[in-house]
Amino acid sequence: xxxxxxxxxxxxxxxxxxxxxxxxxxxxxxxxxxxxxxxxxxxxxxxxxxxxxxxx
Amino acid sequence: xxxxxxxxxxxxxxxxxxxxxxxxxxxxxxxxxxxxxxxxxxxxxxxxxxxxxxxxxxxxxxxxxxxxxxxxxxxxxxxxxxxxxxxxxxxxxxxxxxxxxxxxxxxxxxxxxxxxxxxxxxxxxxxxxxxxxxxxxxxxxxxxxxxxxxxxxxxxxxxxxxxxxxxxxxxxxxxxxxxxxxxxxxxxxxxxxxxxxxxxxxxxxxxxxxxxxxxxxxxxxxxxxxxxxxxxxxxxxxxxxxxxxxxxxxxxxxxxxxxxxxxxxxxxxxxxxxxxxxxxxxxxxxxxxxxxxxxxxxxxxxx
Numbered sequence: 001x002x003x004x005x006x007x008x009x010x011x012x013x014x015x016x017x018x019x020x021x022x023x024x025x026x027x028x029x030x031x032x033x034x035x036x037x038x039x040x041x042x043x044x045x046x047x048x049x050x051x052x053x054x055x056x
Numbered sequence: 057x058x059x060x061x062x063x064x065x066x067x068x069x070x071x072x073x074x075x076x077x078x079x080x081x082x083x084x085x086x087x088x089x090x091x092x093x094x095x096x097x098x099x100x101x102x103x104x105x106x107x108x109x110x111x112x113x114x115x116x117x118x119x120x121x122x123x124x125x126x127x128x129x130x131x132x133x134x135x136x137x138x139x140x141x142x143x144x145x146x147x148x149x150x151x152x153x154x155x156x157x158x159x160x161x162x163x164x165x166x167x168x169x170x171x172x173x174x175x176x177x178x179x180x181x182x183x184x185x186x187x188x189x190x191x192x193x194x195x196x197x198x199x200x201x202x203x204x205x206x207x208x209x210x211x212x213x214x215x216x217x218x219x220x221x222x223x224x225x226x227x228x229x230x231x232x233x234x235x236x237x238x239x240x241x242x243x244x245x246x247x248x249x250x251x252x253x254x255x256x257x258x259x260x261x262x263x264x265x266x267x268x269x270x271x272x273x274x275x276x277x278x279x280x281x282x283x284x285x286x287x288x289x290x291x292x293x294x295x296x297x298x299x300x301x302x303x304x305x306x307x308x309x310x311x312x313x314x315x316x317x318x319x320x321x322x323x324x325x326x327x328x329x330x331x332x333x334x335x336x337x338x339x340x341x342x343x344x345x346x347x348x349x350x351x352x353x354x355x356x357x358x359x
Contacts (some may be wrong), residue, residue: 015072019071019072037171038171040108041108041174044106044109048106
């Protein structure tokens with residue numbers, strides 16, 4: 001285990017930046033997906049509401 | 057990073073974390089079974105749910121399950137570091153700081169419950185919240201380290217998903233959804249104890265009072281056999297209730313007989329071989345059971 005941790009510690013700055021960048025991209029995608037989901041849910045629920053108020 | 061943190065394998069920050077480390081926190085393999093059974097609840101429930109909302113319900117179940125897994129890994133980081141099976145998890149490996157895992161899990165748990173409440177309905181959101189809270193507080197924090205009945209009672213957390221799917225469509229709880237719940241509830245002990253049998257050294261070392269560690273191999277094998285026998289009539293119940301047709305009933309009977317036979321094989325086996333095989337079969341059993349139920353859904357209610 002010791003060697004592995006040495007490895008983690010001696011990670012180059014480039015490697016750290018590369019990992020940070022891929023984390024940022026993942027967060028961006030997740031937030032984007034969340035916005036799309038909330039938008040779609042809103043549309044669907046408004047449609048349901050309109051149909052219900054018109055009696056079916 | 058201090059020297060002790062290094063020895064524990066705990067990171068002070070998550071700078072070295074990769075995206076897949078965060079995905080590992082969500083316990084993807086547990087999630088697959090949770091999603092499948094939750095989806096089954098959606099399919100089997102009478103009534104309609106808009107496909108977009110159904111997809112959101114499945115997503116909320118998946119994320120909620122993953123969030124509970126992440127919080128579990130935060131709390132169990134000390135014993136995870138001791139056990140061979142869990143040593144490679146992101147926190148004991150020093151990839152993700154413990155606090156970050158807790159924050160990650162908490163945000164996702166809250167988000168999934170609120171999205172479920174706003175997009176689907178309060179009943180589904182309420183059961184989802186109950187399942188997450190039960191897994192974190194009752195199973196992980198209380199029972200896991202204190203009683204050999206830990207996974208029996210704690211198994212309830214994993215049994216909620218079909219009830220959540222059912223509630224997403226109907227907005228309520230019914231006999232049928234409770235039967236789906238009890239199927240997974242009675243399946244969990246033989247499933248988990250099969251694993252605990254061949255990992256009992258691990259659990260003993262970590263001080264987790266799993267049944268094989270506390271009561272011995274013999275008692276565990278007997279209990280597993282009893283649960284598989286209890287499951288025999290229970291697995292056929294969805295057919296009697298009209299949730300699924302006779303095809304499912306036959307499939308359930310055969311799958312159940314094989315599950316009981318695998319428990320018998322474990323009983324007579326002095327090595328761990330049969331237990332490993334039974335663990336694998338138990339996963340197939342549950343997938344096949346819910347798969348057959350969905351394929352034969354509603355046949356009993358036709359006409």
